Amino acid sequence: MDLPRYHRLRSAYYRLEGQRCAACGKVQFPPRAACRGCRERNLEPYRLSGRGTVFSHAEVAQAPRGFAAPYVVALVRLEEGLLVTAQLTDVEAPDVTIGLPVEMVTRRLQEHGPQGYLVYGYKFRPVLPPREAS
């Protein structure tokens, strides 16, 4: 049932939590054993802001088992400089453009049937007005 695997992934999935290298300051996501920049193994958990822009996008018409098409997937360029692959939500495919500002939300990624377990994780949606949060 993969329950332990999704449990291990919960910080990354629910909060978009990656790492920041204490040695060189580089931010990375997903988490790894060592810094991708300087290879040091002194990493702290780091919650990415979730703000970014669409770097590329595609609409899935034929979904893998467990997913219901159509939906939009994207590469998102995060504020911190790195890319992340994720679904987009709350937006129709024709309205997605490269450069669209997006923000992270936690949504249902998977439902393993009406009696099965649910997987929650990050997706991105067009930024909700108003732009200025407190």
Place this chain on the structure above:
Amino acid sequence: MRAQRAVGIAGYGAYVPRFRVSTADISAAWRARGAVAPAVAEKSVPGPDEDVITMSIEAARLALDRARADQAAIGAIWVGTESKPYAVKPSATVVAEALGITPHLVAADMEFACKAGSEAMQAAVAFVGSGMVERALAIGMDTAQSKPGDALEYTAGCGGAAYLFAPADDALAVVEASVSHVTDTPDFFRREGAAYPEHGGRFTGEPSYFKHTLAASRRLLAEIGAAPADFAHAVFHQPVPKFVERVAEELGFTREQIRLGLVARRMGNAYAGSSLLGLAAILDVAEPGDRVFFCSYGSGAGSDAFAFRVTEQIRERRGGPSVGDYLDRGQRVDGYGHYLKLRGKIKRS
């Protein structure tokens, strides 16, 4: 009821999904031409990747942002709902992980039909007010199901709000007092495993909604020695706008006092999220010094009444999307069929 120390709301956040279904489309599927117009023109519908957990996470994140909360101080979280994604497995723990506030806290889901959210508020007031914790999150959120073609299908919407409670000196609205009034009244219910709730038709009105709302409201007013005219705003549970207008009139609140909180007009009845959403809509525009009257209702049955007084701190704690922003982004689904697909009401196996 008053706690040992004064408490209040330090941060609040609402959530309403973006989809809307026109109730005229529902009516066209089930009713004869010329039938009575539905009580609300459209209601909110959750997207395919949304549920009470995801909506609670978003509302709570906004509440925490606005409160500039020290997350380590949050000692309790309750999610009040009647549309739990899991019948057994707490929603509150998923929300807590998503907020990053585990593991040193009390967490649970609450059920009391449409007053599960205000139940969570009572508990939050008690935990903070007793000094057991410094901050407590109360969430009321629902994506409640309704039987196809039934009267409730025209009004059962979705949404809700999250409230972070704190000692009064950190509050944007202080709790003056609260009251609960409950009896065993089976006006509306859903059995374990049943897809849709049942209700008693007109039995849900006078002996249920009105009896408990009036009783709790009058008791609170008496306890704090206040009259309806002392309040700038009043919000009640909103199964349909007419119920709110009638209960307000019976208590002596004016149409103007209930106007801002009456969100059901634009989105239907958000069940355990309804009165909490209405309260959020009021807080979005309330002025320091405003007193706000709140009374929920949950079938089964009972009401929680609260009196709040807005403080100066409200001015700095309203950044980010308002209830109006969420309501304004409504997008009509493509007819009743699309609505049925989104709500999982189409049999696929």
Place this chain on the structure above:
Amino acid sequence: MRDVFIVGIGQTAVGEHWDRGLRELGAAAIRDALADAGMERVDALYVGNMMGGCLNGQENVATLLADAAGLLPVEAWKVEAACASGGAAVRAAALAVAGGAHEAVLAVGVEKMTDGVPDTVTAGLATAADQDYEASHGFSFVALSALLMRRYMHETGRERGAFAPFAVTAHRNAQTNPRAMFREPLSAEDFSSCAMVASPIGILDAAPVCDGAAAVVVCAQSMLRPHHKPVRIAGSAVATDTIGLAERADILTLGAAAHSAAKAYQAAGRGPKDMDLFEAHDAFTIITALSLEACGFARRGEALDLAAKGCVAPEGCIPLSTLGGLKARGHPVGASGTYQIVEAALQLRGEAGPNQIKGARRALAQSIGGHGSVAVTHILEV
């Protein structure tokens, strides 16, 4: 390290083989390759296969094939490198011979995809991607390629239609390959107006779901016989890159393809200009474009210019997909890398019939897995 020669080739037709499973397909290709090599036995059997486990419920595929082909108790094990499994099996065979462990080794690629319904095949293909950060988020293999294609189009300012020559050429070449799955021509208009699978990738950009097996016998110099037409493996290299597309240094550079090609060129003492044909991993037209750039045939962002000038046609400067490629001959994923070697060998032996590239002496073959997370490059010479 010793020289390694291809002396036997075998392949089934690529298609929907309702009457044959993994063992029948594999055994057929193995027998044909052994017959072509004039051998009864080999010292080892390496089997390239990607989805035997997740789609067919069958692991231990090498033992299955050794048994079915009557080769017990031969050394045998499965080689898996996603869609490059077939190429990796050839690499394993070349290493074993070059290093002196064996004298003759058979590498076979086999895949049986049509037993699965579409959504299980899609899920199976997604096992090549990053399960935690791509597949579990609903990324299909096609969708990941679509992200690359859209970004490439954005950065180069080119339209979808500019990719058509890769698909058109593949289909043109497949018409005269009796083993190819699709033998109808494809026009640029068909390509530009087809339905989308994951926009901007259309149904005609992408290789089909199919079954097939292809095999090669490689051996040391000591095993060469007068009846052989040996094709020497002049270069063989594998390289890897991040499994997640988002973590690439530059998503439009196939780093693994570039590294493995560089190592293969170096081993062969050759460069792109010396290649007479290129069996590229044309699973998607965007991958073809990026492969041309990775292997030094065009600079970053300029592969479509080659296509526009007709360079990839049989009469062009770098003929691609000479017997149909993954696109039209077909892409039974774990076997494709071996089909590429079989086809390159046919070309260098002068046995490609109407598809013969005149005077072909050096061929580049590259098999890629997981959107460039692993690449296997071979250079063959006569």
